[in-house]
Amino acid sequence: MKTVRIALIGLGCRGLGLLTGILLPLGKEENGEKYRVNAVCDVYEDRTEAGAKAVFDATGVRPFASTDYRETLTRDDVDAVVIACSWEDHIKVATDAMKAGKAVAMEVGGAYRLSDCFDLVRTQEETGAPFMFLENCCYGKRELTVTRMVRAGKLGKIVHCAGGYQHDLRQEISYGKENRHYRLRNYLSRNCENYPTHELGPIAKLLDINNGNRMVSLTSAASLSAGLHEYILDRKPEDKELAEAEFAQGDVVTTVIRCARGETIVLTLDTTLPRFYSRGFTVRGTKGSYFEDADAFFFDREHEKYEWDPAGLRGNAAEYEKDWLHPLWGENKPKGSHGGMDWLVFSAFAEALIGGYRMPADVYDAASWMAVTALSEESIRNGSKPVEIPDFTHGKWEHRTDLPDFLYSLDRLPEKK
Numbered sequence: 001m002k003t004v005r006i007a008l009i010g011l012g013c014r015g016l017g018l019l020t021g022i023l024l025p026l027g028k029e030e031n032g033e034k035y036r037v038n039a040v041c042d043v044y045e046d047r048t049e050a051g052a053k054a055v056f057d058a059t060g061v062r063p064f065a066s067t068d069y070r071e072t073l074t075r076d077d078v079d080a081v082v083i084a085c086s087w088e089d090h091i092k093v094a095t096d097a098m099k100a101g102k103a104v105a106m107e108v109g110g111a112y113r114l115s116d117c118f119d120l121v122r123t124q125e126e127t128g129a130p131f132m133f134l135e136n137c138c139y140g141k142r143e144l145t146v147t148r149m150v151r152a153g154k155l156g157k158i159v160h161c162a163g164g165y166q167h168d169l170r171q172e173i174s175y176g177k178e179n180r181h182y183r184l185r186n187y188l189s190r191n192c193e194n195y196p197t198h199e200l201g202p203i204a205k206l207l208d209i210n211n212g213n214r215m216v217s218l219t220s221a222a223s224l225s226a227g228l229h230e231y232i233l234d235r236k237p238e239d240k241e242l243a244e245a246e247f248a249q250g251d252v253v254t255t256v257i258r259c260a261r262g263e264t265i266v267l268t269l270d271t272t273l274p275r276f277y278s279r280g281f282t283v284r285g286t287k288g289s290y291f292e293d294a295d296a297f298f299f300d301r302e303h304e305k306y307e308w309d310p311a312g313l314r315g316n317a318a319e320y321e322k323d324w325l326h327p328l329w330g331e332n333k334p335k336g337s338h339g340g341m342d343w344l345v346f347s348a349f350a351e352a353l354i355g356g357y358r359m360p361a362d363v364y365d366a367a368s369w370m371a372v373t374a375l376s377e378e379s380i381r382n383g384s385k386p387v388e389i390p391d392f393t394h395g396k397w398e399h400r401t402d403l404p405d406f407l408y409s410l411d412r413l414p415e416k417k
Helices: 013-026 045-059 087-099 114-127 141-151 170-174 183-189 197-206 227-235 316-324 338-355 363-381
Strands: 004-009 035-041 064-066 080-083 103-106 131-133 158-166 215-222 252-259 264-270 282-285 288-291 296-299
Touching: 004 013, 004 338, 013 035, 013 045, 013 338, 035 045, 045 064, 080 087, 087 103, 087 114, 103 338, 114 363, 131 338, 131 363, 141 197, 141 282, 141 288, 141 316, 158 197, 170 183, 170 227, 197 264, 197 363, 215 363, 252 363, 296 316
Parallel strands: 004 035, 004 080, 035 064, 080 103, 103 131, 158 264
Antiparallel strands: 158 282, 215 252, 252 264, 282 288, 288 296
16 A cells, blocks of 8 residues: 545544545655545535545545535545544544544544443454544644653653643634534533643653553533533524533543652643633653743753743743654754644654554553543533543553554654664
8 A cells, every 4th residue: 555545434523624634635645645635525415525526626526525424434535534523523523434444534522432432442352443632732743742752761761741722712612503513512512631642642652551551530620611502602693592502511621640650741721712722731740841932841950040030931842853753844944824733743653554653652542531521521510529440451451462653653752863
């Protein structure tokens, strides 16, 4: 296989953006065609047609188009399925695709039930179908840079990490009916850490989760819900139904995770109050720390003079790129959406599938990261009671030997030159 022939399922804002900004351009790379889009699907016919038109305009060939994803799974000209539909349908579509013998690349989102995570793992183990979780933030420039430094011992022994999804989504949620966006119904009916993976993914890789370490328990707490109600009264007062609605989702959800080796992780969901965008990526070690919001490293002895005046450290992470920048950013020149991270995650999927490597973010990663949503919902419902995080690897996390070893690997990063 030199080209991955795909079916794209889900053509909302995310899916159509991936199609036009990543998948079709990757099909025209100078070093060979990585992807060919042979089928598109969405439950809404107008979205399906928009996807088919985009493929035709780019390639001159109209793909198979359907509003029933099961039809795409029967096609012999489809090797892999890219899943970008609503959160509720991710795991169902993924398991059906693997049962049909297709490789799967699944977009992020939290799980609704713990049993769904077990179903995902069981199906992959039974079918052997390649599966990759498309957590693009694992390929972030800073995340990879910091992880290389951690692996080399530059920050000492890692004790604590933090991060989150901190993004003002009030407009997107409030206009969910008009834009047919699934976030609205989730914020109306659920109270949980609904989008845990954007910084948990990179942190999990940095802490060797499922490869010598694992997450063992969590506790979650949710604030009151007020931000969306006030936003709607101020910006969309004509929508009487939504103005009178009670949103279940707390404005800020804080989740604390404990790991088998003793490290702790704090995740923050903060999407319905005024704020700037941040993933809050923070790594604390015995020799140094990294703080995303200042884009700064603080190293023992080296930076002690800045203890009471940290402004002098702001942006100093750029100084360390010369020695620690990952080759994917230094040589590949990623482009496209999310600052190039989407380009890298889809390149990784294609390279792993074509080369026969274990996927950089595999089914065990997906299950353990997605499970945080269902478990946080349980914890919040029970007064922030701690809950156990299952071991989806069946004990393999302690001594896995099948770590991928290629340029896009997230478990074996290149050593410093």
